[in-house]
Amino acid sequence: MTNTIPSSDLIARFAAIVGASDALTQAADITPYLIESRGLYKGTAPLVLKPGSVAEVSQILKLASETGAAIVPQGGNTGHVAGQIPRAGAADIVLSLERLNRIRDIDPVGNVIVADAGCILADIQKAAEEHNRLFPLSLGSEGSCRIGGNLSTNAGGTAVLAYGNMRQLCLGLEVVLPTGEIWDGLRRLKKDNTGYDLRDLFIGAEGTLGVITGAVLKLFPQPLGHQVAFAGVQSVADALVLFDKASSLCGPALTGFELMPRLGVEFTARHIPGVRDPMDTVHAWYVLIDISTSDSAESAERMMQALLETEISSGLVENAVVATSEAQRKSLWHMRESMSPAQKPEGGSIKHDVSVPVSSIPAFMAEADAAVMKAIPGARICSFGHMGDGNIHYNISQPVGADKDQFIARWREMNAIVHGIVLRYNGSISAEHGIGQLKRDELADVRSPIEIDLMLRIKHAFDPAGIMNPDKVLKVR
């Protein structure tokens, strides 16, 4: 399916919907919307539209459906798979949700917040906090990513273990369909079995089925107790045993269980200002354990103490430190969150965002490590992530002194090796980042033809004119 290349007349008609000052046509104004953070993709666009209301979004999509112009919705432009970036060489129009950034309502008794899609995640967290509530979605880019993007990619982050990803955190949606019709699904219900689950279809669809313009999100009580520990263990297998112990002991009070290799700790201590190794002993692997309790500060302390005392005596935990202040807790989390940026100064890094069944993590990592080291002797594997979710950011830094470009040129080859092993463990090649442009062709390789066909049927049924974020997730035939 091909889209219309908008004439100057059509561009003027689109611009008139939002007004001249919110319709960007100059290269200098448009450029920031065309490049994603890693610089892997650069798109082209004749126009960026910044609607100020849901009605304007509706008019834009209506005009696009009538004329066949392609629309690429964009939030904070923090996505890692270029789903938010217009196609290179095409004439897609970028639809930025940034001006739709109002918190529409907050109900602390009902534990819901209703927000425009363009609200920045940190602003939603803050609004919840002001009402003594928690909105648990938390990720590195929370200061600039927007909730519509979080919804469209079914974002995960560091609190998935206890609170789930965006699908679990969202009760209702407002979506503008490709025709311009508005689906008002802004329901605040915890239980509602009335027909097909449209909400979860739009969540994670990466803007290919419609434009999310508003959402009802769940809030939670602010926990009273919060404990964070950093523990050294001998192996990934031991980390898994420790996870099983922690999760049996703490149940849903275990709010984070993050795995890090020695190399990652060294990288962060070396490159990230203010980060230092909190222990004077050296360990092959580390875990960050986060426990939150609602009833009292003491109960989190009791749990953490019980866990560490038992597992230090048993020898499973080699050494551990427990943060004793909020500043220390933040500092331990800061080390974990710096794992990815700390790789940059070490040269090229080939990245994977994979998941496997939790119980398969040790076997998967051993097999992947062997295959990668065989392919690139001297490669430095910095694999870390949300162990409790089975989600590993399996990243490979270049050998010391190697040529960066030559190393990065092997991205697809390394993907094939790592993803091949992931698939043998029935894992996922995109645990939390989505498909976008980066993994689109690979998706067709790793999913069965019938699964791809079902997705295409949904795409055609919802967007027959093919105007919504074309060629993202799926190549429409």
Added chain:
Amino acid sequence: MTNTIPSSDLIARFAAIVGASDALTQAADITPYLIESRGLYKGTAPLVLKPGSVAEVSQILKLASETGAAIVPQGGNTGHVAGQIPRAGAADIVLSLERLNRIRDIDPVGNVIVADAGCILADIQKAAEEHNRLFPLSLGSEGSCRIGGNLSTNAGGTAVLAYGNMRQLCLGLEVVLPTGEIWDGLRRLKKDNTGYDLRDLFIGAEGTLGVITGAVLKLFPQPLGHQVAFAGVQSVADALVLFDKASSLCGPALTGFELMPRLGVEFTARHIPGVRDPMDTVHAWYVLIDISTSDSAESAERMMQALLETEISSGLVENAVVATSEAQRKSLWHMRESMSPAQKPEGGSIKHDVSVPVSSIPAFMAEADAAVMKAIPGARICSFGHMGDGNIHYNISQPVGADKDQFIARWREMNAIVHGIVLRYNGSISAEHGIGQLKRDELADVRSPIEIDLMLRIKHAFDPAGIMNPDKVLKVR
């Protein structure tokens, strides 16, 4: 769309797939599959097929798609909205999953169980327990309902507050599509953002998009602490305040919060053997509070004690009893679960399964009570349910001495009154039972045309031949 009436030749071809002994054609054998538990619907069918393998299910659907014969999947036949019952006067073929009842695998470290769709819910609970794990889905019919039906209706029950409904409890599915193709989505991943959410589309679709044949379900650690209390409060508004306090104190350890009226306690004490009012004081409303903790038995005790001591002193709780043994805990839950059957001996009962935003429960109930009492003076309202989920089973027993049939004849009229108020509170006319046949025409009234249209587009895209459970959920145009 109309379906083929199967000729005797076609019936023989279907029967040959499963073998004569698992193809029922005699009225006496077929009848139990045609009537649902409340006796509101009785269907007709020339044939009941009991396939013994996924391959046989596939062959059945392939033949149905080729010939246009209608297929009605059925699990334990416990559904409340007749989704599992063939249409009256048509010639739908019932496809019973009862022979597909094998637990395929259990992985206690990975916290998953893989089960055939025909497994009885209680058997799955038991298998989990044998591995010291919990499968939390729990509902009245758990001894006979089958997991495929629980999935197809996105079942809820009494543990939704902490563990969610079936969508939250399922990681992966195996589905036979109307064409007979098999979608293997049996993934064990907690995080997987690779394309559209097909899983949640089949869950809750009530067998109209395909036949679920297997599922990967989540398991949880068995809690060590378990406390159940029964507390008397003055009003629904006070019960809501108590819920807010309990949920802030206990967080995810609050595993149940159920509301019951005085009338319901009287009905159960009067009619259900072994049930008696556990308090010697009389209260307008009661709540059952269930707290589960993973770390120790004591922490559940501490929470329950802290909650009740504080709220008895504050006057919010008028009186309370705490169960001190497993037998007492079961007995309190038995009273709650007997609310529905205890209405039967009191004559006709017009039932609603609705939800509203949690914070709107008191206002909704006051308004509904006034409207119902105005329409039927002397009606006895027995509204109870999962307060923490906003889900109320708003049931109306006939006035004492009234004619049962005349009362039941006002079912639709009462529905219109109650559901009208539910909709003003942006609630749901089916919180957990689904749509089936019972609420199909009402769905089209209460949802926007665009929402119904999106559902129809999905139906047509997945089942173009119109063979899957026709005229359930949606009337296909």
